[in-house]
Amino acid sequence: MHKDPIVVTGMGVVSPLGVGVETNWSRLLAGRSGVVHNDRFDTSDYGCTIAGLVPPKSVDPDGFDARDWIDGKDVKKMDWFIQYGLAAATQALAQSGWRPETEADRDATATIIGTGVGGSPLMAQTAQTIAERGPRRLSPFTVPAFLPNLASGWISISHGFTGPIGAPVTACAASAQAIGDGMRLIHTGEADVVVCGGAEGSVDPISIGGFAAARALCTAYNDDPARASRPFDQSRAGFVLSEGAAVLVIERLSHAMARGAKPLAILSGYGTSADAYHLTAGHPEGHGAQKAMRGALKMAGLTPDDIDYVNAHSTSTGVGDAAEIAAIGHVFAGRGQDLSVSATKSSTGHLLGAAGAIEAVFSVLALRDGMMPATINLDHPDEAAARFDLVPNTPRRKQLRNVLSNAFGFGGVNASLVFSGI
Numbered sequence: 001m002h003k004d005p006i007v008v009t010g011m012g013v014v015s016p017l018g019v020g021v022e023t024n025w026s027r028l029l030a031g032r033s034g035v036v037h038n039d040r041f042d043t044s045d046y047g048c049t050i051a052g053l054v055p056p057k058s059v060d061p062d063g064f065d066a067r068d069w070i071d072g073k074d075v076k077k078m079d080w081f082i083q084y085g086l087a088a089a090t091q092a093l094a095q096s097g098w099r100p101e102t103e104a105d106r107d108a109t110a111t112i113i114g115t116g117v118g119g120s121p122l123m124a125q126t127a128q129t130i131a132e133r134g135p136r137r138l139s140p141f142t143v144p145a146f147l148p149n150l151a152s153g154w155i156s157i158s159h160g161f162t163g164p165i166g167a168p169v170t171a172c173a174a175s176a177q178a179i180g181d182g183m184r185l186i187h188t189g190e191a192d193v194v195v196c197g198g199a200e201g202s203v204d205p206i207s208i209g210g211f212a213a214a215r216a217l218c219t220a221y222n223d224d225p226a227r228a229s230r231p232f233d234q235s236r237a238g239f240v241l242s243e244g245a246a247v248l249v250i251e252r253l254s255h256a257m258a259r260g261a262k263p264l265a266i267l268s269g270y271g272t273s274a275d276a277y278h279l280t281a282g283h284p285e286g287h288g289a290q291k292a293m294r295g296a297l298k299m300a301g302l303t304p305d306d307i308d309y310v311n312a313h314s315t316s317t318g319v320g321d322a323a324e325i326a327a328i329g330h331v332f333a334g335r336g337q338d339l340s341v342s343a344t345k346s347s348t349g350h351l352l353g354a355a356g357a358i359e360a361v362f363s364v365l366a367l368r369d370g371m372m373p374a375t376i377n378l379d380h381p382d383e384a385a386a387r388f389d390l391v392p393n394t395p396r397r398k399q400l401r402n403v404l405s406n407a408f409g410f411g412g413v414n415a416s417l418v419f420s421g422i
Contacts, residue, residue, distance in 0.1 A: 002301075006186055007263035007422070009256050010098065010249035011361045012091025012197075014084040015348055016052035016242050018062040020091065024358075025365050028347050028373050029395045033226035035240050035349050040121075040203050048217040050225040051203045052242025052349030054084065077141040078154060079119030080201025084245035084354075085151035086158060089113070089195055093159065096249035097261055098193055100160070109161040110191035111152045112181045113247070114174030114198040116353030116409065119146025121204035151199040151245075163191050169353070171409025172313070173272075174198050175246065176356025176417055180270035182250050192255050197247035197357035207241060214280065216317060217241060229350075230377035231314035231343035232321055232385040239315040242349030246357035248364075265364040266420040268402070269302065271295020275412030281319050282408060286327025292414035293331045293404060300418040304332045306402050307339065307418070309372050311359045313406040314343035315350045324406065325385045335388070340398060342375040342391040356407030356415060363403040363419045372396050 013020065016034020017027040027034075038051040055063035066075045069087040078086075093099070100106045122145050129137055144150055149167035156165050164185055168177040175198020182194030211217045220237035221228035229240045256263050272295065275288035282289060297304065310328060314321050325341075332339055344362050351358055366372055378392040400421065407415045 004252050004254050005266045005268060006183055006250050007253045007256055008248050008250055008265050008267055008364055009261045009263055010092040010096025011264065011364065012088035012247045013358060013361055014054055014064055014087050015244035015351065015358055016054055017348060018055060018060060019064050019087065020062060021361060023062040028344060028362065029371065031374060031376050031393065033347050033376065034242065035225040035228050037225055038203065041205055046208055046212060047219045048208055048212050049222045050228055050240060052240055053203060054244055077145055078150065079122040079145050080243060081115055081119060081199040081245070082151045082154050084201055084243065085113050085199030085247065086154055088197065088199065088245040088247040089155045092195065092247040092249045098249055106160050106162045108163055108192040110164040110182060110185050110194040111156040111161050112166045112178040112194060112196040113152035113155060114168035114170065114178035114353050115148045115151060115200055116169065116171045116174050117200065117202040117207060118148035120202040120206045122146040124204050124206045155195060161195065170413045171411055172352050172355050173407040173409040173413045173415040174353035174356070176360065176407035176415035177272060179248060179267070179357065179360060179417060180272060180415060183267060183270050186250065186252060193249065193251045195247060195249055197245065198354035199245035200352045200354040201243045202352065203241055203243050211241060218316065227377050229316050229346050231312065231316045231346050231375055232381050232390055233378050234380040234382060236316045236318065236321070239317055240349035242351045244351050244358065245354050246361050248357065248360060263422050265367050266422060267417065268420040269296035269300030269418030271299065272415045275414065277412055280410050282323040282412070284323055284326065285330065286323045288412060288414040289324060289327035289406065289408060290330050292416040293327065293406070296404065296416040296418045300420065302402055302418065304335065307404050308398065308400045309366060309403045310339065310341040311363050311403065311405040312341050312343045313408045315345055321382065322384065329387065337389045340372050340389040340391055342373055344373050346376045356405070359405050359407070360417055363405045367400050367403055367419055367421050370397055370399055372398055
């Protein structure tokens with residue numbers, strides 16, 4: 001382990017399980033599901049009528065109200081993913097206690113927020129407005145409200161961060177890569193503190209229709225949404241599209257200690273790779289995923305035997321689940337029930353570009369509490385997956401030293417992160 005490691009000092013979450021890190025964690029451990037009937041738009045012509053929707057505060061006291069986080073006059077200038085990203089970043093910064101007051105500190109603060117899609121709800125609405133009312137009816141804020149980099153832009157502007165800024169758009173690996181990019185900025189000395197993670201708000205006709213056309217979405221549990229996301233289960237039927245954001249604040253341990261911040265976990269390793277195989281499917285043996293996991297272990301200075309728990313990317317699709325389990329089986333050859341592997345998407349659904357970041361948060365919390373979240377809806381595990389401890393349906397205590405978190409995306413992108421205890 002590096003003598004001055006990079007540590008996580010703040011976290012924030014907005015998800016279908018609610019708003020706030022502790023709300024999400026308690027509901028996750030309670031086996032709650034954030035998957036519900038999709039009332040965001042009329043789904044009567046759609047095969048998939050469910051989604052993981054962020055609950056509004058009007059129906060859930062721990063739900064989301066943009067005005068809790070954003071000036072009312074600015075809300076209309078941003079699509080959902082920006083609103084969620086700002087809320088998650090504000091939470092993470094509050095926990096971290098990072099409020100740079102000097103120009104040097106502001107210059108040393110980077111903002112890297114990934115997204116898979118960006119503002120597709122507004123894009124869909126804009127196309128409809130043009131068709132029905134003409135282009136002159138569009139707001140001048142239309143384009144800034146949906147551009148993928150505007151979550152990081154708004155966070156940077158709102159908090160005065162003038163360091164490096166970026167927005168990976170690498171599908172469902174985007175926020176894991178954002179965290180990895182943040183590590184690199186600290187390693188190279190370009191930043192002392194990085195606000196990193198992902199935001200997604202694309203439960204909309206374009207995304208639901210498009211993913212359904214690709215036969216990727218679950219349509220078999222429209223009448224029982226809470227049971228729809230079922231990674232590693234033989235009766236899985238596709239993924240559940242979800243929305244939300246998760247943001248972490250990372251910095252060197254010495255920097256955190258010098259300002260009195262409390263380190264939550266060590267961000268010890270990152271690996272990324274390309275499959276160069278298929279647009280939407282990973283290699284059946286997970287060749288690229290293996291490289292990402294091995295790269296993360298190498299950076300962390302760990303061996304496969306040092307990993308106690310894997311938070312799997314597993315989205316609840318047959319091809320994706322099988323490829324990831326094959327990859328884990330190769331990297332962790334010789335391991336069996338002593339390696340715990342669970343999929344928290346069973347509770348949250350798939351947050352696309354924000355998935356890697358929320359699962360990073362859950363990995364940190366697992367280390368903090370010595371508690372592995374369950375894979376819910378796991379009734380009949382795949383034979384290949386059952387080789388490992390899948391933590392079925394009930395969370396379980398376990399002393400954890402190192403946790404690996406995976407995120408994979410369309411285009412063959414793979415990213416893995418390793419978190420270690422303080």
